[in-house]
Amino acid sequence: xxxxxxxxxxxxxxxxxxxxxxxxxxxxxxxxxxxxxxxxxxxxxxxxxxxxxxxxxxxxxxxxxxxxxxxxxxxxxxxxxxxxxxxxxxxxxxxxxxxxxxxxxxxxxxxxxxxxxxxxxxxxxxxxxxxxxxxxxxxxxxxxxxxxxxxxxxxxxxxxxxxxxxxxxxxxxxxxxxxxxxxxxxxxxxxxxxxxxxxxxxxxxxxxxxxxxxxxxxxxxxxxxxxxxxxxxxxxxxxxxxxxxxxxxxxxxxxxxxxxxxxxxxxxxxxxxxxxxxxxxxxxxxxxxxxxxxxxxxxxxxxxxxxxxxxxxxxxxxxxxxxxxxxxxxxxxxxxxxxxxxxxxxxxxxxxxxxxxxxxxxxxxxxxxxxxxxxxxxxxxxxxxxxxxxxxxxxxxxxxxxxxxxxxxxxxxxxxxxxxxxxxxxxxxxxxxxxxxxxxxxxxxxxxxxxxxxxxxxxxxxxxxx
Numbered sequence: 001x002x003x004x005x006x007x008x009x010x011x012x013x014x015x016x017x018x019x020x021x022x023x024x025x026x027x028x029x030x031x032x033x034x035x036x037x038x039x040x041x042x043x044x045x046x047x048x049x050x051x052x053x054x055x056x057x058x059x060x061x062x063x064x065x066x067x068x069x070x071x072x073x074x075x076x077x078x079x080x081x082x083x084x085x086x087x088x089x090x091x092x093x094x095x096x097x098x099x100x101x102x103x104x105x106x107x108x109x110x111x112x113x114x115x116x117x118x119x120x121x122x123x124x125x126x127x128x129x130x131x132x133x134x135x136x137x138x139x140x141x142x143x144x145x146x147x148x149x150x151x152x153x154x155x156x157x158x159x160x161x162x163x164x165x166x167x168x169x170x171x172x173x174x175x176x177x178x179x180x181x182x183x184x185x186x187x188x189x190x191x192x193x194x195x196x197x198x199x200x201x202x203x204x205x206x207x208x209x210x211x212x213x214x215x216x217x218x219x220x221x222x223x224x225x226x227x228x229x230x231x232x233x234x235x236x237x238x239x240x241x242x243x244x245x246x247x248x249x250x251x252x253x254x255x256x257x258x259x260x261x262x263x264x265x266x267x268x269x270x271x272x273x274x275x276x277x278x279x280x281x282x283x284x285x286x287x288x289x290x291x292x293x294x295x296x297x298x299x300x301x302x303x304x305x306x307x308x309x310x311x312x313x314x315x316x317x318x319x320x321x322x323x324x325x326x327x328x329x330x331x332x333x334x335x336x337x338x339x340x341x342x343x344x345x346x347x348x349x350x351x352x353x354x355x356x357x358x359x360x361x362x363x364x365x366x367x368x369x370x371x372x373x374x375x376x377x378x379x380x381x382x383x384x385x386x387x388x389x390x391x392x393x394x395x396x397x398x399x400x401x402x403x404x405x406x407x408x409x410x411x412x413x414x415x416x417x418x419x420x421x422x423x424x425x426x427x428x429x430x431x432x433x434x435x436x437x438x439x440x441x442x443x444x445x446x447x448x449x450x451x452x453x454x455x456x457x458x459x460x461x462x463x464x465x466x
Contacts, residue, residue, distance in 0.1 A: 001345055001348050001349065001399070002015055002348060002349055003014070003015070003016040003054075003055075003058060003347075004016060004348060004349060004350045005176075005224075005253055005255060005350055005351070006255070006299060006457075007029075007253045007254055007255075007352055008027060008156060008232060008236075008254040008255070008256050009155070009251075009253070010159070010381050010431040011356060013325055013349075013350050015043060016223075016253065017258070018060065018223050019221060019222065019223055019252065021054070022059065022060060022061060022223065023060060023061050023062075023063070024055050024060045024061070024062045024063070024223050025047075025062075025063050025065075025218035025219065025222035025224070025227075026051075026052070026055070026062060026063070026064050026065065026218075026222075026223060026224040026226065027065045027067075027210075027213075027214040027217075027218060027222065027224070027225050027226070027251070028044075028048045028064070028065070028066045028067075028070070028109075028225075028226040028227060029066075029067065029069075029099045029210060029226070029228075029236075029316040030066040030067045030068055030097075030112070030228035031068055031069065031093070031094060031234070031397070032069040032072050032074065032075070032206075033069075033070065033075070033089070033090050033091075033092075033094040033096075034067065034072065034074040034075045034077075034078045034089060034090075034093065035093055035278070036093055036096040036097075036276060036466055037096060037097050037276070037277065038267055038274050038275060038276055039260060039276065039279075039280060039293065040228070040259060040260040040267060040306060040466055041097070041100075042100050042101075042104060042277055043257070043260050043293045043302065044227070044228055044257050045100070045101050045104065045106050046104055046106060046290055046293040046294050046362045046394075047104040047257045047294070047298045048066075048226050048257075049104075049107055050294055050298075050351065050353060050393055050394065051224075051226070051255070051298075051351060052064050052107060053107070053392055053394055053423060054347050054351065057339075057444065059393050061219065062110070063110045063111075064107075064109045064110045065110060065111050065112075065213070065214065065217045065218060067113050067114070067115065067209070067210060067213050067214075068090075068111070068112060068113070068115065069115050069209060069210075069356055070091075070094065070114045070115055070116050070243075071086065071090070071115055071116050071193055071204070072091040072115075072206060075089050075090050075207075076148060076192055076193075080191070084270065085220040086192075087116075087193075087431045092151070092164055095427065096328060101169045101275045101318060103281075103286045103401075104277075104286055104289060104290045104396075105286070105287070105290055105394045105395075105396075105402070108271065110217075110319035113213045113216070113217065113390075115204060115209040115213070116192060116193075118209070118212050118213050119204065120455060121212040121215075121216050122184075122185075122204050122208050122209065122212040123198070123214050124212075124250070124456075125184075125208065125211060125215075125242070125246055126142055126184050126185060126197070126199070127198070127220050128246045128247070129144065129184065129242060129245060129246050130142070132245060132246065132247070132262065133145075133148055134148045134149060134242070134245040135184055135242075136177065137199045138172075138175040138176065138177075138200065138407070139174075139175030139187065140172065140175075140187025140188070140199075140200055140329070141170055141172055141175065141176075141183050141184075141185060141186055141187050141202070142183070142184045142185055142199050143176055143177070143181040143182065143184060144182050144183075144184055144238065144239070144241065144245070145177060145178070145181055146161065146178060146180050146181055146182070147177070147178055147300055148245070149241050149244075149245050151238070152244065153241050154161070154237065155240075156232060156233075156236055156237045156240050156254060157232050157233035157236075157237045159233065159237075159435040160254075161180065163397075164180050166179035166180055167179065167180055167181060167182040167183070167234065169183045169205065170183050170186055171180055172187070180418065182205065182207060182234065182238050183205040184204075184205050184207075184208045184242065184438060185197065185202050185203070185204060185208070185355075186198060186202050186203050186204070186205060186207060187202045188200070188201040188202045188203070194310055199379050202464065206235065207234070207235055207239050207242065208236035209435050210235070210239050211239050211242055211243045214239075214243075214250070214251075215243065215248055215250070216364045220247075220250070220448055221248065221249030221250060221251055221252065222246035222250070222251060222252065223251070223252055223253060224252075224253045224254075224255060224329070225250075225254050225255070225356065226237075226250035226254075226257070227255075227256060227257075227258055227440030228256060228257040228259060229256040229259060229299075230259060230260075231256070231257055231258065232254075232256055232286050234461075239276075240326070248333065255298075255455070256299070257298045257299065258296075258297075258298065258299050258300045258301045258302060259301055259302075260301075260302045260303070260304060261301065261302070261303045261304065262274075262275055262303070262304045262305075263303070263304070263305055264461070271402055275304055277289070280292075280309065282307060283306065283309055283310075284313045285311075285313075286401070286402075287316060287320075287395060287397070288312060288313045288317070289310075289314050289420045290394060290395060291313075291315065291316040291395055292308070292309050292312035292313075294353055294354075294394075294395075295312055295315075295348075295353065295354065295357060296354065297352065297353060297354055298351055298353070299350075302437065306411065315357075315361070316395065317387065318326070318361065318364055319361070319364055319390060319395070319397065320397040321462075322367050322368055322371070322382075322383075322386060323386060323387060323390070323396075323397045323398060323460065324397065325369060325371060325381070325460065326371060326379050326380075326383040326386075327383065327398060328460060329371070329376060329379060330376055330379050330380045331380075332387075332398050333380065333383050333384045333387060334384060334387075335388055335390075335391040335396050335398070335399060335416055336388065336391070337384040337387070338384075338385075338388065338390070339385070339386045339388050339392065340359055340363065340385055342355075342359045342362045343356050343360065343389050343392075344358040345357060346358075347392070353384045356389065356393070357393075359387045360386065360390065360393075362385050363382055363385050363389070364386055365384075366378075366382050367379060367383060367386060369380030370382055398441055419445065419450060419461050422441055422444070422445060423441075423452070423459050423461065425441055426438045426452075426459070427443060427459070429441065445461070447462055449461075451463070
């Protein structure tokens with residue numbers, strides 16, 4: 001089966017057919033960095049990284065755009081509360097987002113545009129909307145006229161215009177023709193950042209920013225637009241309306257990932273249950289956290305619990321354990337080998353990562369059986385499959401960045417040499433049947449956090465995982 005994706009716009013799983021054969025343009029709503037990211041933000045980052053990797057593995061050349069909304073009502077409010085410049089808030093938090101993406105092995109986007117760098121493109125888009133009769137200036141602001149798009153507004157979120165609430169996005173609601181009209185441009189206010197436009201000084205509205213940046217880098221029509229399910233309305237609905245009203249085809253497929261709760265409760269500062277990446281890194285390594293965040297289907301609601309994270313840690317370590325042991329015997333092999341058909345079918349079925357992981361773990365079990373029986377040919381075959389599948393998900397234990405994070409620092413060769421000396425002494429004690437001395441050496445290594453395993457190929461060791 002070829003790749004099929006669930007399109008929010010049609011509310012169906014449909015075949016993925018890119019605008020241009022062999023190429024994909026993908027835009028994902030990135031950070032609005034008014035605060036450091038929580039694990040819901042990072043789950044989204046991992047999900048779209050898996051999609052990016054799968055598209056590339058499927059042979060597509062992908063232009064991946066992930067924006068930064070670096071000017072926004074929330075950023076301005078936080079800056080005012082702290083008494084610091086708005087750009088300092090955005091920049092500091094954006095660096096934390098970037099660090100989080102890097103730690104979790106997310107590939108960098110082709111381009112990561114900032115809203116403040118694309119005001120000229122926004123001005124052009126506003127002018128096109130006004131000239132087409134879909135926008136108007138009033139009270140220092142510029143608004144999108146939803147009544148001019150009434151027969152199509154609400155299609156993405158499956159709503160009727162008559163049932164929609166007022167936009168409530170500016171203090172100048174009385175200036176609007178219709179309370180459901182949304183702001184394209186917000187007039188300047190004291191202490192806020194502003195730019196000069198034909199309609200007066202001010203700053204862009206949130207929805208306008210993404211339409212301008214997406215079409216700047218991907219053209220008037222492109223393949224995939226992604227983001228969290230919480231963005232369907234009003235953000236993505238408004239992006240779609242203003243872009244189509246201006247004459248652009250815009251996104252052909254709309255993908256939305258599910259949200260993340262904590263012990264069944266929505267994350268909230270007021271509740272005090274916001275979980276950050278640092279919270280997870282106190283309990284697991286970055287590769288294990290990535291495994292956890294990728295393991296549920298991208299459209300599902302994911303509920304974080306410590307127990308669920310612990311299960312993911314164990315699952316990843318089973319993969320890592322087989323890959324490490326197999327590579328010691330038959331060599332690392334090539335992670336770009338052929339994928340099992342069942343894995344490919346799962347990924348092509350709306351990015352079915354849970355089913356794909358089931359295939360991966362079944363292959364690990366077969367590989368461990370081959371290790372136990374000493375069938376090196378089968379070990380080699382299974383190792384190639386496991387590494388290919390894990391690499392596709394960004395989880396190959398022998399690939400960057402996990403090799404460095406998993407014990408590949410400068411002290412590893414030193415520790416390896418010292419442990420080998422101890423193991424040689426243990427083997428010598430066993431050869432002369434001094435089992436008490438052999439056990440004492442093993443117990444000493446265990447106390448130092450080094451796990452020794454006796455195999456048909458001789459003893460091997462690894463650092464004990466917490």
